[in-house]
Every structure is written in C-alpha cells, then in structure tokens.
Amino acid sequence: MKIATLRIPVDRVSNTGTPDGQLVVVSDDLTGIEGMAAQSLQEWLDKGFGNVTRNHSLSFPDSGVHSPLPRAYQFLDGSAYVNHVELVRQARGAQMPDSFWHDPLMYQGGSDSFLAPTDDIVGDPDWGIDFEGEIAVITGFVPMGASREQAAEAIRFVMLCNDVSLRNLIPGELAKGFGFVQSKPACSFSPVAVTPDALPGWDGAKLHGVLRIDLNGEPFGRVDAGTDMTFDFPTLIAHAARTRNLAPGTIVGSGTVSNKLDGGPGKPVAQGGAGYACIAEQRMIETILTGAPTTPFLRPGDHVKIWMEDDNGASIFGAISQTVRHIKDKT
Amino acid sequence: MKIATLRIPVDRVSNTGTPDGQLVVVSDDLTGIEGMAAQSLQEWLDKGFGNVTRNHSLSFPDSGVHSPLPRAYQFLDGSAYVNHVELVRQARGAQMPDSFWHDPLMYQGGSDSFLAPTDDIVGDPDWGIDFEGEIAVITGFVPMGASREQAAEAIRFVMLCNDVSLRNLIPGELAKGFGFVQSKPACSFSPVAVTPDALPGWDGAKLHGVLRIDLNGEPFGRVDAGTDMTFDFPTLIAHAARTRNLAPGTIVGSGTVSNKLDGGPGKPVAQGGAGYACIAEQRMIETILTGAPTTPFLRPGDHVKIWMEDDNGASIFGAISQTVRHIKDKT
Numbered sequence: 001m002k003i004a005t006l007r008i009p010v011d012r013v014s015n016t017g018t019p020d021g022q023l024v025v026v027s028d029d030l031t032g033i034e035g036m037a038a039q040s041l042q043e044w045l046d047k048g049f050g051n052v053t054r055n056h057s058l059s060f061p062d063s064g065v066h067s068p069l070p071r072a073y074q075f076l077d078g079s080a081y082v083n084h085v086e087l088v089r090q091a092r093g094a095q096m097p098d099s100f101w102h103d104p105l106m107y108q109g110g111s112d113s114f115l116a117p118t119d120d121i122v123g124d125p126d127w128g129i130d131f132e133g134e135i136a137v138i139t140g141f142v143p144m145g146a147s148r149e150q151a152a153e154a155i156r157f158v159m160l161c162n163d164v165s166l167r168n169l170i171p172g173e174l175a176k177g178f179g180f181v182q183s184k185p186a187c188s189f190s191p192v193a194v195t196p197d198a199l200p201g202w203d204g205a206k207l208h209g210v211l212r213i214d215l216n217g218e219p220f221g222r223v224d225a226g227t228d229m230t231f232d233f234p235t236l237i238a239h240a241a242r243t244r245n246l247a248p249g250t251i252v253g254s255g256t257v258s259n260k261l262d263g264g265p266g267k268p269v270a271q272g273g274a275g276y277a278c279i280a281e282q283r284m285i286e287t288i289l290t291g292a293p294t295t296p297f298l299r300p301g302d303h304v305k306i307w308m309e310d311d312n313g314a315s316i317f318g319a320i321s322q323t324v325r326h327i328k329d330k331t
Numbered sequence: 332m333k334i335a336t337l338r339i340p341v342d343r344v345s346n347t348g349t350p351d352g353q354l355v356v357v358s359d360d361l362t363g364i365e366g367m368a369a370q371s372l373q374e375w376l377d378k379g380f381g382n383v384t385r386n387h388s389l390s391f392p393d394s395g396v397h398s399p400l401p402r403a404y405q406f407l408d409g410s411a412y413v414n415h416v417e418l419v420r421q422a423r424g425a426q427m428p429d430s431f432w433h434d435p436l437m438y439q440g441g442s443d444s445f446l447a448p449t450d451d452i453v454g455d456p457d458w459g460i461d462f463e464g465e466i467a468v469i470t471g472f473v474p475m476g477a478s479r480e481q482a483a484e485a486i487r488f489v490m491l492c493n494d495v496s497l498r499n500l501i502p503g504e505l506a507k508g509f510g511f512v513q514s515k516p517a518c519s520f521s522p523v524a525v526t527p528d529a530l531p532g533w534d535g536a537k538l539h540g541v542l543r544i545d546l547n548g549e550p551f552g553r554v555d556a557g558t559d560m561t562f563d564f565p566t567l568i569a570h571a572a573r574t575r576n577l578a579p580g581t582i583v584g585s586g587t588v589s590n591k592l593d594g595g596p597g598k599p600v601a602q603g604g605a606g607y608a609c610i611a612e613q614r615m616i617e618t619i620l621t622g623a624p625t626t627p628f629l630r631p632g633d634h635v636k637i638w639m640e641d642d643n644g645a646s647i648f649g650a651i652s653q654t655v656r657h658i659k660d661k662t
Contacts, residue, residue, distance in 0.1 A: 179510020247443035
C-alpha cells in the first residue's frame with residue numbers, strides 16, 4: 001500500500017485544520033487517491049488500522065502534499081553508509097576508528113515540524129546549506145532490547161528523506177560532543193510512503209535501487225541504496241532500542257547514501273560515476289583529489305530533486321523537490 | 332493554572348485509550364481535580380485552549396498520572412548550569428573551553444514515550460544508571476531566528492524533569508560526536524505543569540527555588556534552580572530556534588541543576604552543603620577531593636524523589652518518585 005498526507009493548514013480563528021493533515025491511500029502509479037483514512041498516520045500507527053473510505057477517484061496532487069508524518073515523536077538518523085563517514089575523515093586527514101564499522105553512528109534529529117516535500121529550504125547561505133539523500137523507515141512499537149528480527153518486523157513504511165544539513169555549523173557542534181541541533185534543521189520526506197510488501201527492491205532490511213538526485217536540473221547522484229550499506233535498517237533500529245522502547249511512528253534514517261567505486265572514492269555522474277547524495281561528499285572527493293573543494297554549497301534559488309524509479313521508470317515515492325530561499329526573503 | 336495528564340492506557344482490542352491521556356486542571360494545592368479538558372495538552376498547544384468542564388471534584392490521584400506531555404514532538408535539553416560541565420571536565424583533568432560560558436550545550440533528547448513520574452526506571456546497572464534533576468518548560472510556536480523576548484513569550488508551562496542518564500555509555504557516545512542516543516533513555520516529568528503566571532519563584536526567565544532530591548529517603552540535593560544558571564530559558568529557546576521553527580509542545584530542559592559553594596565545588600547535604608542533582612556530580616567531587624568516586628550509581632531497588640516546595644512547604648509540581656528495576660526483572 002502507498003499512503004500520503006494532504007495538508008490541512010491549522011486556522012486558529014475558525015478552529016479548523018490539523019498539523020497532522022489528511023491521510024490518503026494513493027494508487028500504485030501515484031496518479032490517483034484511492035481512499036481517505038478516518039485518522040492520521042500517527043493514529044493509525046498508535047491504534048491499528050481504522051476505516052478507509054474507498055472509491056474516491058481524486059487525482060493525486062503535485063503540491064499540497066505533506067511529508068507522510070508531518071511531525072513525528074522521534075527521528076533517529078544513522079550513518080549506515082560508512083563510506084561517507086570514511087571520506088569525511090579522509091578529507092580532513094583523520095583516521096576513522098575501526099569501531100565505526102561495527103558500532104553505528106546515530107543522532108536524534110528534530111522531528112517536531114518537518115518540511116513538506118515541495119517546501120522551500122529556508123536559511124542563510126553562510127550556514128553552508130546542503131541536502132542529504134537518504135532512505136528512511138517508519139516503525140511500529142519496538143521494545144527495549146529488541147533483536148534484529150523484532151526490529152525488522154516493526155518496519156511499517158519506507159520513504160525517502162532529504163536531511164537538510166548546515167555544513168558550516170557542524171564542526172562547532174560536533175566538537176561540543178552533544179550532536180546536531182542548529183546544524184540539522186527541519187528535513188523533508190517523499191510525498192509517498194510505501195509498505196514493505198508493496199515496495200520493489202525491498203529485501204526486508206535494505207532498499208535496492210538507484211536514489212536519483214538532480215541539482216538544478218542536472219544529474220548529481222545516481223547512487224544505489226542497496227550497495228555499501230554497512231548497517232541495514234533492522235540493525236539501526238535494534239541499536240536505537242538497546243536502552244529504551246521506541247514508540248509507534250519512530251522514523252529511522254539511513255544517513256546519506258554513498259557508493260564506493262572500485263573500493264575507493266566515487267566519481268561525478270558527468271564523469272560516468274554514480275555521483276553523490278550530498279554536496280559535502282563531492283567537496284570531499286575534490287579535496288582528496290585536488291586539495292580543495294570547488295563545488296559550492298546551496299545558494300538561494302538552487303533546486304534539488306530526490307526520487308527513485310522502479311524497473312519501468314515509474315516514480316515509486318514521488319519526488320522531494322525543493323528550492324533554497326534566503327532567510328531574509330519572504331515567500 | 333496547574334495541569335496534569337491522567338493515564339488512559341491504549342487497548343487495541345476494545346479500541347479505547349490514548350497515549351496522550353486525559354488532560355485535567357488541578358487545584359493549586361494539588362488535592363483536587365477542578366476540570367476535565369476536551370482535548371489533550373498537545374491539542375491545546377496546537378489549536379489554543381478549548382473547553383474545560385468545571386465543577387468536577389475528584390481528588391488528584393497519587394498514581395495513574397502521566398508526565399504532562401506523555402510524549403512530545405521535541406525535547407531539547409541544555410546544560411545551563413555550566414558549573415556542572417566544568418566539574419565534569421575537572422574530574423577528568425580536562426580544561427573547559429571558554430566558549431562554553433557563552434554558547435550553550437544542548438542535545439536533542441528522546442521524546443517519543445516519556446516515563447510517568449512514578450514509573451520504574453528500567454535498565455542494566457552496568458550501564459551506570461543516574462538521575463538528573465532539572466527544570467523544563469513547554470513552549471508554544473517559536474519562529475526561526477526568534478529573539479530572547481519572543482522566546483520568553485512562548486513559554487507556556489514549567490515543570491520538573493528527571494533526565495535519566497546511563498553514565499557508563501556516555502563516554503563512548505560523546506567520543507563519536509553525534510550526541511546521546513543509547514545513553515539518554517526515556518526520562519520523566521513532574522505530575523503537574525504550571526503556567527508561568529501561577530508559579531511562585533518564576534521571574535520570566537528562571538525558576539527561583541530549591542529543587543529537592545532524596546535518594547532512598549535521605550536528602551541528596553537541595554539545589555537552588557535560580558542560582559548559577561548561566562543560560563536562562565529564553566536564551567536556551569532562542570539557541571534552539573536559531574536555524575529552525577520550534578513547534579508547539581517543544582520541551583526545553585535546563586540540564587542538571589548545579590550550585591557552586593563559595594565559587595568552588597559544593598558539599599553533600601549531610602555536610603551542610605546544597606548537595607547535588609545527580610550522582611555523577613557527587614562522584615566528580617569525590618574524584619576531585621580524593622582521587623576516586625565512592626558513591627555508586629543506582630542499583631535495582633534504589634528510589635529517587637524529586638520535588639519543589641513553595642514558601643509554605645507545599646509541593647508545587649507534585650513529586651517525581653521512581654524506583655530502579657533491573658531490565659531482567661518483570662514488574
């Protein structure tokens with residue numbers, strides 16, 4: 001099943017609307033709405049499936065769609081593609097601890113108000129605004145100390161994520177050791193989330209398929225999400241649940257998808273490589289190869305699109321499609 | 332106004348209950364329930380105040396009360412009492428960067444399923460289980476880039492927090508730089524949250540008053556929450572909102588309350604000092620004074636109580652009152 005959440009803006013005067021939006025069932029080909037749910041996605045995850053009114057035949061809109069969970073009680077983002085982490089270290093001349101290959105990096109991310117998949121990314125270009133193309137899952141309840149098998153069974157939906165990152169704020173925050181707060185602002189998810197049983201390329205633990213990223217209409221990344229993923233989703237979920245229960249509606253992200261090339265750094269798409277799922281990684285490769293980065297981070301007006309296609313070239317999740325806007329500019 | 336949330340366990344078979352509980356208005360002296368709200372605290376924060384059915388005269392129960400927000404979309408915990416951070420560093424022979432006096436430490440904490448104020452703290456004693464007595468506020472909407480003044484106006488409720496910490500897991504996680512995930516499991520809040528206008532000792536930015544902590548029935552901390560707080564709540568909230576909006580229902584914590592004594596480390600309550608709001612701090616003082624800690628972290632059966640009294644000795648927020656249970660032991 002494919003689901004999406006339509007926006008219903010809160011109006012405090014007329015007392016209408018809800019931050020949780022209207023949950024709908026979407027046709028497999030993403031052209032139509034097949035049903036309206038009587039509850040939000042969070043309520044569905046909390047209390048089990050409720051009624052879905054079928055036989056609607058609305059077309060699925062290009063805009064007005066929110067992230068499947070417009071807000072979540074938890075977002076835990078891993079760094080499952082350890083190649084990405086190794087490159088970060090290599091670019092700054094540091095050794096990566098061997099433990100990083102068996103102990104996942106994971107941070108607790110902001111989840112109080114996600115961006116919609118077509119919302120502007122608002123910020124100050126001096127912050128070093130970047131995108132990160134990721135895979136993410138939504139879980140049901142996971143008990144403290146869950147095994148990998150229990151974790152795998154708790155995966156309810158899979159979706160794509162743009163984990164917006166403010167690169168110039170990251171070094172200062174990481175040095176403090178308390179993780180990302182200012183350097184990881186609101187992120188966005190694909191318009192559609194898909195149940196594991198309806199998802200081509202899902203093997204129960206990883207999603208196999210090419211994550212497509214265009215920057216300003218040019219291919220930037222064509223990275224395979226099923227390759228070079230050191231920690232699969234059940235491993236990430238079990239890591240998160242080691243010392244606490246995870247409530248229904250927990251989102252677990254993969255971290256930036258990152259592919260090696262012949263065991264070493266990849267190449268840009270334009271040079272025949274798989275490219276990258278974030279600008280930082282391209283800059284790291286540039287630094288390793290030439291001593292300095294040349295690709296700038298995002299500037300106002302820049303546009304990023306993130307999506308995935310099935311074997312027939314049809315979009316699986318719809319597209320994250322966002323434009324950067326300066327914090328000083330109004331909509 | 333004082334509010335609390337009664338538990339209504341979810342039963343998927345009968346399709347009753349809600350993780351968000353029943354919001355009630357509590358009498359100032361915490362003896363009675365004065366009204367039942369038609370919505371949860373989160374809905375109240377989302378959409379504005381709704382109806383409260385008055386003239387109930389139920390007594391306020393000793394148990395069955397959840398944390399005011401049983402789950403929240405965001406929990407950001409600062410380290411506002413920099414004395415605490417300085418002691419941590421001093422105990423391990425490290426210098427604290429000067430920037431820590433003007434750039435708040437803050438981490439994104441788990442908020443998907445808080446413990447109730449009387450729930451057991453479940454864990455493995457080898458993890459080094461500790462309590463942390465804190466003050467916390469619940470905010471309304473805070474726009475990105477908010478000033479201190481805007482942040483101050485957004486404070487809706489004040490409450491107490493026990494930020495449970497797993498001390499033996501912290502060094503490994505901090506070394507990874509991504510913040511706390513496994514080492515900060517579910518925390519709990521006081522049974523009652525209080526609006527700023529009804530809170531004795533609240534000056535608009537800090538809460539003045541003695542945070543009382545008993546360990547196994549003996550006084551462990553009598554620390555003043557209004558003293559030695561380097562970063563007040565408006566500063567912490569504005570720090571959190573620098574690069575993103577904060578949604579209604581965001582919880583911002585102060586970090587462990589910590590008092591200096593004559594400009595240096597404090598003394599245990601038994602020796603006439605204000606004591607400590609966590610065991611780790613007492614262990615740090617022991618390490619600084621004698622070279623090694625002597626107070627153990629929490630063991631199964633240990634009990635911690637955290638509360639605050641007004642000038643007449645009446646409890647303001649009710650008490651957090653929790654017993655430690657081994658993860659292998661059933662309820």
